[in-house]
Amino acid sequence: MLEKKERRGGVSIMARLIVLAGSLAWVILLAVIGGVLGFLCAIGVPVFGSLGIAKLLGEPLPLTYGQLMVLTVGCGVLRGVLRLGEQYSNHYIAFKLLAVLRDKIFRALRILCPAKLESKQKGAIIAMLTADIETLEVFYAHTVSPVCIAVLVSLSMLLFVGLYSSWYLALAAFIGYLVIGVAIPLVSSGKLRPSGVAYRREFASFNGYFLDSVKGVKDIVLNNAGPARAGEVEVRSERLQEQTALSKHASALAAGTTELCVSVFIMISLFAGIGLYSAGMLTAGRMIAGVAAIFSSFGPVIAVSALPGNLTQTFASGDRILDLMEEKPAAEPVTDGRTFEFESLEVRDLSFCYEEEEVLRHVSLTARRGEIVGIVGPSGCGKSTLLKLLLRFWKKDSGEILYNGTDIDRINSESLLDNVTMVSQSTYIFDETIEQNLRMAKPNASMEEIARACRKASVHDFIMQLPEGYQTRAGALGDNLSAGEKQRIGLARAFLHDSPVILLDEPTSNVDSINEGIILRSIRRERQNKCIILVSHRASTMAIADRVYAIDRGTIRKER
Numbered sequence: 001m002l003e004k005k006e007r008r009g010g011v012s013i014m015a016r017l018i019v020l021a022g023s024l025a026w027v028i029l030l031a032v033i034g035g036v037l038g039f040l041c042a043i044g045v046p047v048f049g050s051l052g053i054a055k056l057l058g059e060p061l062p063l064t065y066g067q068l069m070v071l072t073v074g075c076g077v078l079r080g081v082l083r084l085g086e087q088y089s090n091h092y093i094a095f096k097l098l099a100v101l102r103d104k105i106f107r108a109l110r111i112l113c114p115a116k117l118e119s120k121q122k123g124a125i126i127a128m129l130t131a132d133i134e135t136l137e138v139f140y141a142h143t144v145s146p147v148c149i150a151v152l153v154s155l156s157m158l159l160f161v162g163l164y165s166s167w168y169l170a171l172a173a174f175i176g177y178l179v180i181g182v183a184i185p186l187v188s189s190g191k192l193r194p195s196g197v198a199y200r201r202e203f204a205s206f207n208g209y210f211l212d213s214v215k216g217v218k219d220i221v222l223n224n225a226g227p228a229r230a231g232e233v234e235v236r237s238e239r240l241q242e243q244t245a246l247s248k249h250a251s252a253l254a255a256g257t258t259e260l261c262v263s264v265f266i267m268i269s270l271f272a273g274i275g276l277y278s279a280g281m282l283t284a285g286r287m288i289a290g291v292a293a294i295f296s297s298f299g300p301v302i303a304v305s306a307l308p309g310n311l312t313q314t315f316a317s318g319d320r321i322l323d324l325m326e327e328k329p330a331a332e333p334v335t336d337g338r339t340f341e342f343e344s345l346e347v348r349d350l351s352f353c354y355e356e357e358e359v360l361r362h363v364s365l366t367a368r369r370g371e372i373v374g375i376v377g378p379s380g381c382g383k384s385t386l387l388k389l390l391l392r393f394w395k396k397d398s399g400e401i402l403y404n405g406t407d408i409d410r411i412n413s414e415s416l417l418d419n420v421t422m423v424s425q426s427t428y429i430f431d432e433t434i435e436q437n438l439r440m441a442k443p444n445a446s447m448e449e450i451a452r453a454c455r456k457a458s459v460h461d462f463i464m465q466l467p468e469g470y471q472t473r474a475g476a477l478g479d480n481l482s483a484g485e486k487q488r489i490g491l492a493r494a495f496l497h498d499s500p501v502i503l504l505d506e507p508t509s510n511v512d513s514i515n516e517g518i519i520l521r522s523i524r525r526e527r528q529n530k531c532i533i534l535v536s537h538r539a540s541t542m543a544i545a546d547r548v549y550a551i552d553r554g555t556i557r558k559e560r
């Protein structure tokens with residue numbers, strides 16, 4: 001299972017996410033520069049205009065009216081260009097970075113796979129690959145740059161107002177920036193969090209229930225449970241609506257408070273300016289320029305105060321993604337070990353437990369090229385676990401798994417996968433053509449080889465009946481591939497992969513006796529040059545084994 005780590009703080013998440021952006025951090029920098037210059041130009045329009053008025057009022061200025069006019073118009077035009085640049089950078093970050101992140105996450109998953117992705121985890125992983133990565137777009141494109149822009153623009157404005165107009169006015173602006181850009185986000189994020197968390201909980205619950213109902217609609221109809229199910233959907237939908245209203249109410253309140261505070265601080269700076277002018281501490285021209293600069297400088301901090309609604313969710317997504325990236329695989333891949341060409345397998349005194357639950361105790365068995373070894377035992381006794389350990393999905397607790405006399409922990413993972421293939425109880429069929437689904441086992445296989453593998457798995461005739469034969473898309477068949485057909489495609493993949501060891505977990509559990517006979521004949525023929533380890537409940541399947549081991553409550557004994 002993915003381990004639950006300690007929650008990280010917001011700053012730590014932000015820092016790590018920026019590191020994760022790697023070489024794309026420079027595009028974020030570009031967006032920040034574009035944003036800062038853009039806002040300064042926007043503020044420049046009223047400021048240069050008011051400097052013109054200051055000049056009219058007799059304020060000495062080293063600029064002519066013409067130059068002030070050019071600067072005012074120039075700022076207006078540049079504002080548009082810079083805004084475009086900022087938006088372009090943000091969108092570039094959003095799309096490029098999401099692609100880079102998906103790639104990184106996929107790599108992390110490949111190392112964790114398959115042990116840590118057992119079925120319990122799939123839902124969380126799929127959510128991460130879709131919703132969480134999308135949410136991070138908000139972080140990179142709409143969180144980092146607004147915060148940096150707000151800090152830089154506010155500092156520039158404080159310096160301008162302080163140096164040109166008055167440090168008292170700068171102080172009033174400073175308090176305004178702090179209240180709008182820091183205090184309101186902090187207070188409202190605390191208040192928005194519970195309603196945001198409750199909303200997301202209801203949303204997930206509703207979605208899960210609804211999708212589950214759609215998937216299970218056949219069983220709902222067969223059990224005449226439709227009205228009860230529809231009633232529950234209605235109840236959950238109403239609960240979701242209530243939470244949506246509460247959540248929207250909280251964010252509307254925060255937005256209203258921000259607007260109110262902006263108006264209050266504009267008034268405060270206006271009254272402070274008039275007061276300073278009346279006290280003779282400021283000329284009319286400098287007062288107008290200072291107050292105009294403050295009036296137009298709240299845009300960046302308003303953008304920051306609008307963030308908290310998304311921020312909690314963004315950080316939660318970032319936290320989950322960082323957890324996945326830092327997750328240790330159940331068995332570290334071996335890259336500096338030995339390679340081998342399979343001849344023999346010896347399992348000695350092998351013990352293994354999943355967390356608390358002990359599954360295998362002092363298990364020993366042998367198998368070599370040319371043999372079919374059967375494993376039987378009641379459901380849940382650890383047969384599949386033993387096969388997974390032979391592929392090092394999990395790290396054994398004690399004992400040895402020796403391939404050609406070398407322990408599995410000292411064999412390169414690549415070499416192990418070249419030598420050992422497993423057909424598990426459920427085969428996943430990708431939404432590609434049947435040929436592509438098979439070819440993944442041997443990318444350069446000829447069509448003849450593919451067809452031969454399918455004949456051995458007794459699935460060739462079925463494929464030839466499909467509308468486009470091997471070129472039929474599995475997706476076009478919908479859910480119409482039976483469990484047995486999928487199982488035989490899985491088997492054909494294993495035959496095509498042609499590795500010396502084939503681990504078969506219930507290979508005939510879903511096929512009829514005619515197909516079972518064909519498959520068993522193929523397996524028997526394959527054994528000449530291979531080692532086949534066969535798990536099955538069926539006595540008819542076990543009949544082809546040279547040796548049979550029985551597992552019972554974790555211990556093994558040779559049955560024949």
Ligand SMILES: Nc1ncnc2c1ncn2[C@@H]1O[C@H](COP(=O)(O)OP(=O)(O)OP(=O)(O)O)[C@@H](O)[C@H]1O
Pocket residue numbers: 118354357359377378379380381382383384385386
């Ligand atoms: N990833 C896992 N985490 C924790 N427990 C697991 C995991 N996989 C299997 N188990 C448990 O280990 C035990 C052995 O499971 P395993 O799948 O090896 O049995 P099996 O003999 O192959 O059963 P079946 O014949 O029904 O396929 C079961 O109790 C199962 O619930």
